[in-house]
Amino acid sequence: MSSTRRAAWAAATVVVLLLAGGAVWALHTTQTPPSSAPTPTAIPSLSASPSTTATHTPTPTPSYDLGALPKVDVFAVIPALPVDDDPYGAFSGEVVRPVGDAAPVFADPGGEPVAVLPRDDPYDGTTVPVIEHRAGWVKVLLPGRAHTPSQGDAAQLTGWLRTGDVVARDLDVQIQVDISKHRIQIVRNGIIERVTGDFAWGRSETPTPHGRAFVMMVRTAPSLAYTRGHPVVYLSVQSPTLDGFGGADVAVTAFHYHDAHSGAISNGCIRVGAAAITALAALPVGTPVTVHP
Structure with missing residues (x-):
């Protein structure tokens, strides 16, 4: 659009x-917006392991210019993001939301971001369920589409977020x-x-x-x-x-x-x-x- x-x-x-x-x-x-979600808690780094014998300087998390990336919302059509490849798979029991104004969204861990998920949007869709964990990453469902039906697969959209960019809470x-x-x-x-x-x-x-x-x-x-x-x-x-x-x-x-x-x-x-x-x-x-x- x-x-x-x-x-x-x-x-x-x-x-x-x-x-x-x-x-x-x-x-x-x-219309009246929905009631506020419970205050989330920070999601821990999945790659961290406790140590009492040594310390190290953490690798800085790359930052990106998010202004040029398409916004993930109900209107979005973003072919670079994949559709759900396991549509009847399990959920993790957590939801996440960007910790700042917005979080970069990745098609796969380690690549460059292809979209941005805002913390707040007039049509919500910014509190998203986790479907997979990897060290330092969560895979989530997203609003919007990768394609319209006439152009490709319009199934449920997914993407990856860095754990440092989101806060999480349990939702069983x-x-x-x-x-x-x-x-x-x-x-x-x-x-x-x-x-x-x-x-x-x-x-x-x-x-x-x-x-x-x-x-x-x-x-x-x-x-x-x-x-x-x-x-x-x-x-x-x-x-x-x-x-x-x-x-x-x-x-x-x-x-x-x-x-x-x-x-x-x-x-x-x-x-x-x-x-x-x-x-x-x-x-x-x-x-x-x-x-x-």
């Missing part, structure tokens, strides 16, 4: 997929969706809480994305009558078949309330009842989500 179009959307709305046939969601920046909760078994569950500290067995998902031509993702943002949109005042839980992953939706260059999926919430009837979002959306919206941003077909 050009800078002019990005500015226009950021000043107005982000359009995302709805489960109400041809309707669209509008995310207004004037995740959402599990199983479409064929008709169940949505919250798994909290190893305990399964059944949320609902009555929900709707994407039609064959606009399927709900499968695999790993995370809660990018939670917003309430009172102007959208069909939500009945319930919040919308927006996910990091976008449509596998739609480049954009409703005239926008994004096609974000979400959990949301709708009176009709049963069967394959949506444009990719997951429709649920009132009790289910209340439970899902209470989870913090960064919460891992896995959707099984």
Whole structure:
């Protein structure tokens, strides 16, 4: 998206997929932002080992000029970043967030950065779940896309962050969706809480994305009558078949309330009842989500 179009959307709305046939969601920046996440704690260096017999001077962490790098956000299309190569893999139980204004994002450890993840963004997506550790590095899920569906693989985006650039906290909760078994569950500290067995998902031509993702943002949109005042839980992953939706260059999926919430009837979002959306919206941003077909 050009800078002019990005500015226009950021000043107005982000359009995302709805489960109400041809309707669209509008995310207004004037809405009340989500509550602050708990104060994170510094993630330890994974390469450090205690020693009582010798000391050494640490190797300085390279710094980079981040101004020329593309920003990782819901609008981003960054071919240099990989999509998730293990979509049903485990999460580490941690989420991270940049410790400064922004953190460089790498396609692989040791290379040059190809993007930048801000600490704060109007559409959130800056508290991200860890899916792999290496010494001095964490691999995370990210918002945005590597490609639009017409140009390549639009699956869940990933990237690497240096541990020195982020702070972390434990988050032992995740959402599990199983479409064929008709169940949505919250798994909290190893305990399964059944949320609902009555929900709707994407039609064959606009399927709900499968695999790993995370809660990018939670917003309430009172102007959208069909939500009945319930919040919308927006996910990091976008449509596998739609480049954009409703005239926008994004096609974000979400959990949301709708009176009709049963069967394959949506444009990719997951429709649920009132009790289910209340439970899902209470989870913090960064919460891992896995959707099984």
